[in-house]
Amino acid sequence: MNRTIKLVTPDAPPPKPAAAPEVTRRKLDPTGIRLGVLDNSKGNADHLLRMIVDGVRAEIPVKSVVSLRKPHVTFPATREVLDQLEAEADVVISAMAD
Amino acid sequence: MSNLDDLLKNDGASIDADDDFEAINALYLERGWSDGLPIVPPTTARVEKMLAYCDRPWNEPIAKIPPRWGEATPLRLAANAVMAGCKPEYFPLYLLAIEAMCEEQFNLYGIQATTHMCAPLVIVNGPVVQELGINGGHNAFGPGTHSNATIGRAIRLALVNIGGAIPKTGDMSTFGSPAKYSYLVAENEAESPWEPLHVERGFPAEASTVTVVGAECPHNVNDHESLNAEGILTTIAGTMMDAGSNDPCYEAQPVAVLGPEHAKTIAQDGYSKMDVKKFLQAHGQLPLGKFSKENIERRLRVKIADRLANAPLDALVPMVQRAEDLIVIVIGGAGKHSAYIHTFGATQSVTRALKTKDGRLAKSVQDFRQN
Numbered sequence: 001m002n003r004t005i006k007l008v009t010p011d012a013p014p015p016k017p018a019a020a021p022e023v024t025r026r027k028l029d030p031t032g033i034r035l036g037v038l039d040n041s042k043g044n045a046d047h048l049l050r051m052i053v054d055g056v057r058a059e060i061p062v063k064s065v066v067s068l069r070k071p072h073v074t075f076p077a078t079r080e081v082l083d084q085l086e087a088e089a090d091v092v093i094s095a096m097a098d
Numbered sequence: 099m100s101n102l103d104d105l106l107k108n109d110g111a112s113i114d115a116d117d118d119f120e121a122i123n124a125l126y127l128e129r130g131w132s133d134g135l136p137i138v139p140p141t142t143a144r145v146e147k148m149l150a151y152c153d154r155p156w157n158e159p160i161a162k163i164p165p166r167w168g169e170a171t172p173l174r175l176a177a178n179a180v181m182a183g184c185k186p187e188y189f190p191l192y193l194l195a196i197e198a199m200c201e202e203q204f205n206l207y208g209i210q211a212t213t214h215m216c217a218p219l220v221i222v223n224g225p226v227v228q229e230l231g232i233n234g235g236h237n238a239f240g241p242g243t244h245s246n247a248t249i250g251r252a253i254r255l256a257l258v259n260i261g262g263a264i265p266k267t268g269d270m271s272t273f274g275s276p277a278k279y280s281y282l283v284a285e286n287e288a289e290s291p292w293e294p295l296h297v298e299r300g301f302p303a304e305a306s307t308v309t310v311v312g313a314e315c316p317h318n319v320n321d322h323e324s325l326n327a328e329g330i331l332t333t334i335a336g337t338m339m340d341a342g343s344n345d346p347c348y349e350a351q352p353v354a355v356l357g358p359e360h361a362k363t364i365a366q367d368g369y370s371k372m373d374v375k376k377f378l379q380a381h382g383q384l385p386l387g388k389f390s391k392e393n394i395e396r397r398l399r400v401k402i403a404d405r406l407a408n409a410p411l412d413a414l415v416p417m418v419q420r421a422e423d424l425i426v427i428v429i430g431g432a433g434k435h436s437a438y439i440h441t442f443g444a445t446q447s448v449t450r451a452l453k454t455k456d457g458r459l460a461k462s463v464q465d466f467r468q469n
Contacts, residue, residue, distance in 0.1 A: 002116040006106065008140045008177040009113055010131050010259040012168025043396060072348075074208035074444040 028090055032063030036089025038077060039069040040096050048095050056093075064088070100156040102146050105173055108157075112142075126181070131259050133251065133279060137181035148176040151189040151467060153455045160193060161200035164207035166262025170196055174260055175252075182252035185244070187463050188230060191308065192249050194450055195220045195282075196256060199310045203446040209312040210263040213270050214344065216442035217277040218253065219313035219353070221427060223296035226306035226452060227284040229462045234284030236431030239316055250280030277315050283429055289358035290428035291365030298371065299449045305459045306452040311353055311425065312445035316437035321360065327367035330360050330436070331377045337438045338382035338417045341389050344443030346415050347401040351423045351447050353439040354378055357430040371426050379421040387411030 037053060039045050053065060066088045070077045073096075085092050106112040115122050122139045126132050138144070149156055152172045159169035168174075172193065179192055199206050199218045209216050222232050233243035241247060262268040271278075287294045296307040321333040334354060345352050354374070356364065364374060386409055389398060398415065399406050406413065418424045425447065429437075452460040460466035 002118045002121075004114045005117045005139075006112050006142050007115050007122065008106065008142065008145045008173065008180075009110060010126075010140060010174055010177040010181060010255065011129075012163075012166065012170070012174055012260040013110060014166050014168065014262070072444055074205060074212065074442075 029063060030061075032061035034088060034090045035062050035065045036085040036092035037065060037067040038081070038085060038092055038094040039067065040094060041070050041073045042096050045095050049093065052093055052095065100149075100173075102142060102149070102156070102173075105157050106142065111173070115139075130264060131181075131255075133254055133258065135251075135279075137255075138183050140177040140180040144180045145173070145176045147186045148179050148184070148189050149173070151186050151463070152176070152193070153190075153466075161197055163196070163200060163210075163257060163261030165211045165268045166260070168260040168262060170200070170256060170260050175256055178255040178259055179248075179252040182255055183244075183248040184252050185248075188245060188249050188252075190452060190460075190463055190466050191222065191226060191230065191306075192252050194452055195249070195253055195308045195310060198308055198448045198450040199253075201448045201450075204310060204312065204448050205442075205445045206261075206312075208444055209442050210257060210261055211268060211270055212442065213272045214442055215271050215273045215275040215277075216312050216314055216445075217275050217281050218257075219277065219311045219439065220250065220253065220282040221295060221309040221311065222282065222284045222307070223287065223294050223309070224301075224306035224452075225304060225462050227287070229464070232282070232284040234286035234429050235289070238283045238286070238429050238431075239281075239437075246282050246284075247280050250282035253282070254278055254280060275315060277313070281313070285427045286358060286429050289361070291361055292371040292426075292428070295425065295427050296449060296451070301449070301451055302459065304461050306462065307449050309425075309447055309449040311351065311439070311447045312442040313353065314440045314442075316355060316439050319436040319438055320434070321436070322434045325363070327364040327369045327374075328377075330364055331369075331374065332381060334436055334438060335378050335381035338378065339384040339388075340417070340440060341384060341393070343417065343440045345417050345440055346384070347397065348443035349419050349423065349446075350441050350443045351425055351445075352418055352441050353425040353427065355427055355429050355437040355439065357433060357435045357437075358428055359432065359434050360436045361428045372421065374426050375421040375424045378424055378426075379416060379418050382417040383414035384417065385411065386413045386415055389415070 068081050156173045161170045230245045232245045257263045319337045324330045454469035
């Protein structure tokens with residue numbers, strides 16, 4: 001029978017999830033939501049997002065849509081883009097597509 | 099630096115297993131802590147020997163590795179280094195490479211998660227090359243050298259185990275890459291007619307450095323016929339031109355790897371390293387019409403709109419935007435070959451030097467350890 005030995009684990013756990021975002025407690029305007037769209041600049045992401053926006057419009061009232069784009073798919077959105085989405089949108093949809 | 103027994107009491111820091119090589123390998127494979135090859139069991143004794151070469155607290159992260167953003171502590175990194183088969187004296191260089199690739203400009207998140215087949219290439223310069231026996235000569239990109247193979251492998255294991263670059267989950271590469279097993283080489287400074295990469299980047303020759311590049315595998319450049327610099331460089335420029343490369347759409351830093359024989363011929367014609375870069379930048383340009391119509395309209399005219407939005411089909415698209423962006427190094431042994439390495443594009447290379455605790459450049463691992 002083999003003896004038991006202690007081994008060091010090589011993996012790292014994922015970071016603890018952040019607290020529930022403030023947006024979940026926002027009060028939405030019953031006359032329509034302000035919809036934000038963040039195109040990650042992948043090919044066809046713009047088409048997919050347009051279809052999603054149309055789908056949302058068909059289901060619930062939409063007061064406004066702000067559409068912004070990341071300069072490169074592989075880099076994060078700039079602070080300015082995130083600030084504008086935070087200021088002008090109640091809900092933001094991002095998408096990727098290849 | 100720290101007490102290993104205390105650290106291993108932390109939740110998840112260790113596991114108990116039967117002292118059986120096959121069983122341990124099966125367990126680590128089952129948990130996904132593997133590159134598919136057998137591992138050396140990371141016992142506490144082996145990990146502690148590795149950590150003897152660490153000058154920092156063993157449980158404090160030196161970096162966070164994307165896409166999982168797992169905390170790369172010396173303790174976890176030591177476990178991965180043991181698993182890869184590293185000797186303890188490799189550990190400082192390994193940590194340095196991990197730190198370099200976690201700098202923001204390298205964009206490790208993109209390199210890890212992309213569908214592209216890139217991997218971090220580590221180029222080592224300085225006295226540490228000889229000290230650790232890192233191969234920059236014959237078969238430098240291939241098998242057979244312990245330090246190249248195991249440090250490179252330890253990096254991949256950390257990227258998977260700590261960073262979460264698990265194939266089909268955190269690593270979405272369409273093909274993967276043989277470079278994702280191990281991708282570490284030295285520059286062949288002794289055979290180079292020019293200043294080595296780290297000196298070009300502002301470090302003294304006696305510094306020991308790593309340079310990380312988000313790279314594809316090398317593509318061979320066979321030129322047994324050209325007798326002068328212009329001929330060899332023309333062949334390399336011809337190899338650069340690739341309609342499927344990411345590089346033309348970014349401020350990329352691809353790598354021209356000159357074999358020593360090619361480098362010697364080029365230098366004998368009076369070419370400096372910058373002359374080589376200028377030639378290759380100027381001649382490694384593909385006419386726009388060589389790309390597909392869809393790529394021209396949806397990619398090149400959009401991503402390089404300032405130059406190509408309305409350009410004719412004979413307009414030239416450079417494979418590297420500026421001559422100084424091209425990395426030129428000498429690697430390899432005898433033979434009239436060079437190589438060219440395309441990159442992920444959306445990444446900037448990073449060079450970091452091995453330093454002692456008081457911030458002085460360490461000439462060697464031994465110097466690092468004594469100070």
